[in-house]
Amino acid sequence: MGEAPSLYDGSSERRAPADQATVRRTNLGLVLRHLRDHGPRSRARIAQETGLNKATVSSLVAELADRRLVTTGEVDRAGSVGRPGLTVHLDGGCVCGIGVELNVDYAAVLVLDLRGEVLFEKRLALDLPALGAERTLDAVAVLVSDAVAAAAATGARPAGLTVAVAGLVRSVDGVVTLAPNIGWHDVAVLDGLHARLGTDFPIRVENDANLSAIAEWAMGSEARTPDLVYLTGEVGVGGGVIVAGRLLRGAGGLSGEVGHTSLGDPDLVCGCGRRGCWETVVGMAALLRAAADPGDPVGDPARDLEARLSEVAARAEDGDARTLAALHQVGASLGTGAAVLINLFNPRVVILGGYFAVLGRFLMDPLMAELEVRVLGPGVAGARVVLSTLGFSAAVRGGAHVALESVFDDPTLVPVPSLEPAGAGAP
Template structure:
């Protein structure tokens, strides 16, 4: 008779921590499925996620208790049997706040979990005057006002993401370098955490990266697995989506396309180098070429947000002003040249033009396209095209709010309270 010990159970009980992690992951899977596919019955959720129906029922009960979903009515499958009650993403009581700061404005965009816009505004602000301390104070006040707006609308703020045009150490919330703002090694995240309500999570990230995420999620190129988003601001940044994921690089500093050296004999850039791409295609360069008396740094009177400057450019172009037409054509040619460099490097399907690029796309793209075809090694075989964003100058703030929403979707247990009794059903895939 063998004295070898008997083997343990085929499926040993998981440790409590493992069970909690598994449940958190399945809550996320369920919530993410509803976001991607819209209202579904519990049976349809089970079929779509591969979870058992009993597990889904327990998960939905918890999401209902946390007020992240709501029941919307009966769903008829077209087959015999009782109809199921449909469940939809809700989260009306969750406030996700995105804030973007740039050379001449601060933008705010806040939504609930389902993406319904709760707060949106843009404030003219000269971020280059008075130094970073003044900027931090202004950002703090804008964020506090937005938080008050969310609370008045019955939404509990669960986080804020701040978009900055520069190199950002996301892990530490530090802005390493923002040339056009003249910021160097600014611990923006920690300073905002100290000034804002306790417990509010603050994330700082690059504006082009956040805008690229917004475009990939719900912009004109939504779902495109390989795209480059180009900010059309005073500075020019790029957010790269590669194979459906944001490309950050080793240190998180990828996408500084505005500082590609394209003209050794060109103008000095805000970064201290000469002939960077943004000195050829940035909004400041176009304004200087068309209205030199009203160029950035020279214009007197009230500060204007970029849309107001672009509106004047648009009027001149529509009227056939030869100076404006020549200037925009020149910017378009340089836009095509830089775009070709990006196509040769990362082979995107789409180059999304944001900011002022999008507003003037009808003049810019005809000048940029021939340069792209001429200079891209693969030529038209690369199948890359320019498209104008429909998110305008709000893309970065939208993407910033989206990061907060994504974090709740990834961990629904971070919001609300679970029901008094949650049935712990181990999730397995349906065979």
């Protein structure tokens, strides 16, 4: 198993020498992660598998239980030596992570508890380019408030919020420097949401493809694959790349803008203002342009995205020649670009997300035909191409997962109930 990808890998931050409190926080996180990644275990098994001594594990488990992060359950008889002990389970119903995604024609929110179970999920059909940044952030603030209230009803308080945006994001200060498909330039999302929400939990802003790749690594059908490429399928196209279990961010944190590589039609103008970008021939706008006339309901951004794609799939299944031709062309063009990524990164798996996953059964044959011709290594260099099982929730799941990482890094962020200030509770 690889190490979990971090949004801040490669940081040059100087770390202070570890004192006793730091070592204990680290060990609390070690036990909590071990339960998340391997499932319920007795204290003895945790000690054996982590290398910590039994007395230390017992003390750590007791503190995690005080913080309502673990509970004990049935007797663990698997691999036990001597008297079997009670299993320790990840609990975490008292804390949650919130993920939000902003895309061209929708905004979505999802809340996960510490076990990765969904507490709340909602998606709104919104025309973000028409709304503009300020009204979009107003709508997002309402979505987040609904999510916080739903979590509070279950007894969970947010550990953090991560916002996914389809565009170039400066994560250090939460500014979307350029999101051409929604018309944003230098939008201070972090400051805007802090001002609207007035919350005390951390807020981060990140590229949607990066968060989707993290979600696939953490909880998708190819979870823990150390080398993978994730491709978004939206109006725009982005890529998240994980190499040796680490998210590839690039020198300035702006890697993954594969939709703007020069693999498209030079006669077509991209939303970024340039010609010939890959997303002009594989993005959802390209598919709908080829498959339907202007004014067709499948192109209406006010309609739910999945309902529109279901209509496209129904037309293809009915044998509509125009729809099938459009899907074949997108699949072939998708294969052209995917071949470049396979030749560059040699991943074990390429995961197709977003609308690529929804319509993947129509795209896969022409895509694989292109890969067979264009990938240098035999058998497409050992790469598999799979459809995401997370659908359009990948980015929000990745965002919620990242928000919860702070708890796994330092479980003492979750207070012991008896030590909470009077009147404290879920916001």
